[in-house]
Amino acid sequence: MNNGSAWLPEQASTLAPEIDALFYFVKWVSLVIFVGVVAAMLYFMFKYRRRDAAERPVPVKESKLIEISWVVVPTILVLIVFVWGFQGFIKLNVAPPEAYQITVRAKKWLWEFEYPNGTTTVGEVHVPVGRPVRLNMSSEDVLHSFFVPAFRVKHDVLPNRYTSVWFEATRADTFQVFCTEYCGTQHSGMLAKVIVHPEAEFREWLNSGGGNFDEMPLPEYGAILYQQQSCNACHSIDGSSGVGPTFQGLYGAERRFADGSTAVADDNYIRESILQPQARIVEGYPGVMPASYGSLNERQLSALIAFIQQQQ
Amino acid sequence: MSATAKATAAPAAHQGASYNYLNHDKSVWSWLSTVDHKRIGVMYAFTLAIVFLVAGVLAILVRTELYAPGETIMGPDAYNQTFTLHGIMMVFLFLVPSIPAILGNFVLPIQLGAKDVAFPRLNLASYYIYLIGGVLVVSAIIFGQVDTGWTFYTPYSSDGGSAVIFMTLAIFIAGFSSILTGINFIVTIHKMRAPGMTWNRLPLFVWGLYATSIVQVLATPVIGITMLLLLLERVLGIGIFDPALGGDPILFQHFFWFYSHPAVYIMILPAFGIISELIATFSRQRIYGYKAIALSSVAIAMLGFLVWGHHMFVSGQSAVSAVIFSLITYLIGIPSGIKVFNWVATMYKGSIWLQTPMLYALTFLFLFTIGGLTGIMVGVLAVDVHLHDTYYVVGHFHYVMMGGTVMALLGGLHYWWPKMTGKMYNETAGKIAVALIFIGFNLTFFSQLILGSQGMPRRYYDYIPAYTGLHQVSTIGSYILAAGLFLVLFYLLWSMFKGARAPANPWGAATLEWTHCTSPPDPHNFHHTPLVTRGAYDFHLADEVFGAQSGDGAGDGAHAPARLAGDGRVAEPQ
Numbered sequence: 034m035n036n037g038s039a040w041l042p043e044q045a046s047t048l049a050p051e052i053d054a055l056f057y058f059v060k061w062v063s064l065v066i067f068v069g070v071v072a073a074m075l076y077f078m079f080k081y082r083r084r085d086a087a088e089r090p091v092p093v094k095e096s097k098l099i100e101i102s103w104v105v106v107p108t109i110l111v112l113i114v115f116v117w118g119f120q121g122f123i124k125l126n127v128a129p130p131e132a133y134q135i136t137v138r139a140k141k142w143l144w145e146f147e148y149p150n151g152t153t154t155v156g157e158v159h160v161p162v163g164r165p166v167r168l169n170m171s172s173e174d175v176l177h178s179f180f181v182p183a184f185r186v187k188h189d190v191l192p193n194r195y196t197s198v199w200f201e202a203t204r205a206d207t208f209q210v211f212c213t214e215y216c217g218t219q220h221s222g223m224l225a226k227v228i229v230h231p232e233a234e235f236r237e238w239l240n241s242g243g244g245n246f247d248e249m250p251l252p253e254y255g256a257i258l259y260q261q262q263s264c265n266a267c268h269s270i271d272g273s274s275g276v277g278p279t280f281q282g283l284y285g286a287e288r289r290f291a292d293g294s295t296a297v298a299d300d301n302y303i304r305e306s307i308l309q310p311q312a313r314i315v316e317g318y319p320g321v322m323p324a325s326y327g328s329l330n331e332r333q334l335s336a337l338i339a340f341i342q343q344q345q
Numbered sequence: 346m347s348a349t350a351k352a353t354a355a356p357a358a359h360q361g362a363s364y365n366y367l368n369h370d371k372s373v374w375s376w377l378s379t380v381d382h383k384r385i386g387v388m389y390a391f392t393l394a395i396v397f398l399v400a401g402v403l404a405i406l407v408r409t410e411l412y413a414p415g416e417t418i419m420g421p422d423a424y425n426q427t428f429t430l431h432g433i434m435m436v437f438l439f440l441v442p443s444i445p446a447i448l449g450n451f452v453l454p455i456q457l458g459a460k461d462v463a464f465p466r467l468n469l470a471s472y473y474i475y476l477i478g479g480v481l482v483v484s485a486i487i488f489g490q491v492d493t494g495w496t497f498y499t500p501y502s503s504d505g506g507s508a509v510i511f512m513t514l515a516i517f518i519a520g521f522s523s524i525l526t527g528i529n530f531i532v533t534i535h536k537m538r539a540p541g542m543t544w545n546r547l548p549l550f551v552w553g554l555y556a557t558s559i560v561q562v563l564a565t566p567v568i569g570i571t572m573l574l575l576l577l578e579r580v581l582g583i584g585i586f587d588p589a590l591g592g593d594p595i596l597f598q599h600f601f602w603f604y605s606h607p608a609v610y611i612m613i614l615p616a617f618g619i620i621s622e623l624i625a626t627f628s629r630q631r632i633y634g635y636k637a638i639a640l641s642s643v644a645i646a647m648l649g650f651l652v653w654g655h656h657m658f659v660s661g662q663s664a665v666s667a668v669i670f671s672l673i674t675y676l677i678g679i680p681s682g683i684k685v686f687n688w689v690a691t692m693y694k695g696s697i698w699l700q701t702p703m704l705y706a707l708t709f710l711f712l713f714t715i716g717g718l719t720g721i722m723v724g725v726l727a728v729d730v731h732l733h734d735t736y737y738v739v740g741h742f743h744y745v746m747m748g749g750t751v752m753a754l755l756g757g758l759h760y761w762w763p764k765m766t767g768k769m770y771n772e773t774a775g776k777i778a779v780a781l782i783f784i785g786f787n788l789t790f791f792s793q794l795i796l797g798s799q800g801m802p803r804r805y806y807d808y809i810p811a812y813t814g815l816h817q818v819s820t821i822g823s824y825i826l827a828a829g830l831f832l833v834l835f836y837l838l839w840s841m842f843k844g845a846r847a848p849a850n851p852w853g854a855a856t857l858e859w860t861h862c863t864s865p866p867d868p869h870n871f872h873h874t875p876l877v878t879r880g881a882y883d884f885h886l887a888d889e890v891f892g893a894q895s896g897d898g899a900g901d902g903a904h905a906p907a908r909l910a911g912d913g914r915v916a917e918p919q
C-alpha cells in the first residue's frame with residue numbers, strides 16, 4: 034500500500050486519478066452531510082434535554098421551505114454524482130481500438146495469460162507501460178472476477194462469454210491481482226501479478242518466449258515455476274495441508290492412492306503426477322489438480338522436480 | 346372522566362395487570378397451540394434469539410480466523426462454510442422475519458386497537474412454517490456442505506450437486522411464512538382499526554409494517570420461481586442458468602437480486618417504523634413530516650423492485666442497464682435520506698429523554714446515515730467498479746443491516762420490553778451495553794470500509810500481509826460488540842426474574858399499547874375497544890399521558906411521567 038492514501042491504494046493507471054477524484058468528492062460531500070446530521074442531533078440532545086418529567090413541548094410547525102430544500106439539494110448532488118460516475122463508467126468500458134490484446138483464461142484457482150505471439154504465462158501478466166492493454170477474459174469453470182486495485186479496474190469472468198477490462202499502466206512496477214468473485218476453497222489464493230515493463234524490455238521479454246531462465250540453476254527455476262504456475266494455490270511447502278498434499282517431505286516418501294495401491298515418490302512419479310494428475314489420485318484428496326500442465330517443457334518439469342526434491 | 350372516578354379506576358387497572366396474557370394459562374401446550382398474537386410474538390422472540398446467537402457466534406469465528414493471515418483457527422473449507430452459514434442465517438432466518446415477526450406481531454394489533462390480527466390461526470401456522478423452513482435451511486447447509494455464500498451464484502452453486510435446490514426450497518418455505526404474515530398484517534391494518542383510527546392517525550410503525558408486508562407478498566414468490574427453474578434445469582436438463590447446458594449464469598443473478606434487493610427493504614422498512622416511535626416518544630414531539638415518512642415507505646417499497654441491477658455493475662450485464670439501475674438507485678436513496686432529516690428535526694424543541702431505547706434510536710441515526718452515504722458511494726458506477734465485492738460493500742451492508750435493522754430491533758425490544766414482560770430491565774446496564782455496541786460496531790465495520798477501498802476482496806480466507814492491521818482492529822471490535830450483545834442478553838433474562846414491575850406506561854408514550862393497555866396486556870388486549878380521538882404522536886392532546894385522565898380506565902398511564910424516582914426513572918405506581 035505504498036504511495037496510497039488513507040482510503041485508496043496507489044494509483045497506477047490513467048483512469049485511476051479520475052475515479053479517485055470522484056471517490057473523494059462523494060466522500061467529502063458525505064462527510065459534510067454526516068457531520069451536519071450528527072451535530073444537529075447532538076445539539077438538540079443537549080439543548081432540549083428533558084429537565085422535568087411533566088414537560089409538554091408545543092408542537093413544531095412544519096416548514097415547507099425546509100422540506101423542499103432537503104429534497105432538492107440532495108437530488109441535485111446525487112444527479113451530479115450520477116452523471117460523473119456515468120462518464121467514468123463509459124471510459125472504463127470502452128477500450129481504445131489500438132489497445133494491445135491479451136487473452137485471459139481463469140479457472141479454479143489460477144490465471145492463465147496468452148499473448149498474441151503464443152507465449153503463455155500463469156499467475157503473472159506482463160504488460161508494457163504507457164500503452165493501453167485490453168484483456169479478453171473467459172472462464173473454464175465457474176465465475177471469477179479480475180481485479181487490480183492499483184488500476185481501479187474489475188470485471189467478472191464468465192464461462193459462457195467473453196468479457197474484458199482495459200487499462201493503461203503509468204509506471205513500471207509490479208501490482209497485485211485478486212479474484213473477487215467467490216469461486217470455492219482457494220478463492221483467496223487465486224492471485225496474480227501484473228508486471229509492467231518499459232516498452233523495450235517488454236518486447237525483449239515477449240520475444241524470449243516469456244523470460245530467459247536458461248542459465249538459472251534448476252531448483253531456483255523450479256521455485257519460480259511453483260509460484261508462476263500457481264502450484265502454491267494448492268500445495269504448501271511448510272507441511273500444512275491445502276487442496277492438495279504438501280510438498281514438504283514428499284520426495285522419496287511412500288504414497289498411498291485412492292485405489293489402495295502404493296508407490297514411492299521418485300522423479301517419474303512426480304513427473305506423472307504433474308503431466309497426468311488423474312492417473313493416480315492420492316488417498317484422501319479430491320482429483321481436482323488441473324490437467325493443463327501437459328504443456329510444460331522438459332526443462333520446466335526437471336526444475337519443478339528439483340524444487341520438490343529440495344523440500345525436505 | 347372526573348378526578349374521583351380516576352382515583353378508583355387506577356387500582357382496578359393494577360389488578361388487571363396481575364391477570365394477563367402471560368399467566369392466564371401457563372401450560373406448555375397453551376403456548377405451543379396459542380393463537381394469541383402476543384404469545385406468538387414472544388415465541389418468535391425466543392426462536393429468533395437463538396438464531397441470532399448461533400449466527401453471531403459464527404461471525405465471531407469468521408472474525409477470529411481473519412485475525413492474522415494464513416490459517417488461524419480453521420482451514421479454508423471450514424471458513425467458507427462458516428461465513429455461508431452466518432450470512433444465510435442472518436439474512437433469511439433472522440433479519441427478514443425479525444421485526445415484523447417479533448415486535449410486529451406483539452404490537453401491531455394493540456396499536457390499532459384490535460383484539461388480535463385478522464387471521465390468528467394463520468398467524469400460528471406462519472410460526473410453524475418458519476420453524477420448518479429454518480430447520481430445513483440449516484440442515485441443507487450442513488449436510489450439503491454449502492459454501493457458496495448467501496448469494497448462491499451459479500454455476501459454482503450448481504456444481505456442488507443439488508444442495509442449492511434444497512437451499513432455495515428451504516428458503517422459500519421460510520419465506521412462505523413471511524408471505525402469510527404479510528397478508529395477515531395487510532388485512533389487519535385495513536379491517537381491524539379501532540373507531541377513530543384513521544390512516545392519518547396510524548402510528549408510523551404500522552405504516553412501516555404495511556409497506557413491508559406489500560414487499561413480502563410481492564417479492565417472496567420470486568425465490569420460489571427461481572427454485573422451480575433450478576429444479577427444471579436439473580431434472581429435465583433444460584439450460585436456464587448453467588452455461589454447460591446453454592443457460593446463462595447472469596440470469597440467475599437477476600433472479601436472485603430481484604428477490605434479494607426488495608428483501609433489504611423487508612429488513613429496513615419496519616426498522617424505520619420503530620425509529621419513528623422511539624424518537625417521537627422520547628422527544629415528546631409529533632413526527633416531523635409524518636405524511637412524508639408514511640408515504641415514502643410505501644414509495645420505497647414499490648421503487649425497491651426496480652433497482653436490483655445495482656448489484657451487477659461489473660457482472661457482464663449491459664452497460665445501458667447498469668446506467669438505468671444506477672439512476673433509479675439514487676431516486677430511491679433520496680427518500681431514505683429525507684427520513685433521517687425528518688427524525689432529527691423531530692427532536693427540535695422537543696423534550697428529549699435519553700433512556701436506553703432512545704440511545705438505540707440515536708445510534709441508528711448515526712450508523713444508518715453512514716450506511717446510506719456509503720450506499721450512494723457504491724451506487725456511483727465508476728467508483729463501484731473499484732469497490733464491488735470488496736470489504737467496502739461488506740461494510741456498507743453491515744452499516745445498514747446491523748446498524749439499521751438490528752439497532753432498531755434492539756431499541757424496539759427495550760422499548761416494548763416492559764409491555765411484553767411486565768418487568769423493567771436495569772437502565773444502567775442498558776446504557777453500558779449501548780456504549781459497548783456503539784464502539785464495537787464502529788471499530789468492526791469502519792475498518793472494513795477502509796480495507797475495502799484499499800482493495801481487500803470479500804469472502805477471502807487468507808489475505809496479503811498489508812491488510813493485517815485493519816483486520817485486527819475489526820476483529821477486536823467484533824469482540825467488544827459481542828460483549829455488548831451478551832450483556833443485553835444477560836440483563837434482559839435477569840429482568841424477567843428479578844426486574845422491577847413495570848407500570849403501564851413507563852415512557853409516557855401516546856400510542857394505544859401504552860395508554861389503554863396494562864403491562865403485560867390482558868389476554869384480550871383491551872377491556873373494551875378504545876376510541877381514538879387524536880394522532881399517534883399528538884402529545885399536546887394526550888392528556889391521559891400527563892395524568893389528567895387515565896385513558897379509558899384500563900391502563901394506569903395517568904401515573905406515568907408525572908412522578909419520577911431519584912434516578913430519573915418513572916416511579917413504580919403504588
Ligand code: HEM
Nearest residue numbers: 609612613655656678717720721723724733734742745746
Ligand atoms: C441509501 C440507500 C442505499 C443505496 C444507495 C444502496 C446501494 C447499494 C449498492 C449499489 C450495492 C451494490 C454494491 C456492490 O455490490 O458493489 C449495495 C449492496 C448491498 N446493500 Fe445497499 N444501498 C442502500 C441501502 C441499503 C439498505 C437499507 C440495505 C439493507 C437493510 C442494504 C443492503 C445491502 C446489501 C445486503 C448489499 C450487498 C449484497 C451482497 O453483495 O452481498 N442497502 N447497496
Ligand SMILES: [Cu+2]
Nearest residue numbers: 212214216220
Ligand atoms: Cu475467486
Ligand SMILES: [Cu+2]
Nearest residue numbers: 606653655656
Ligand atoms: Cu440492492
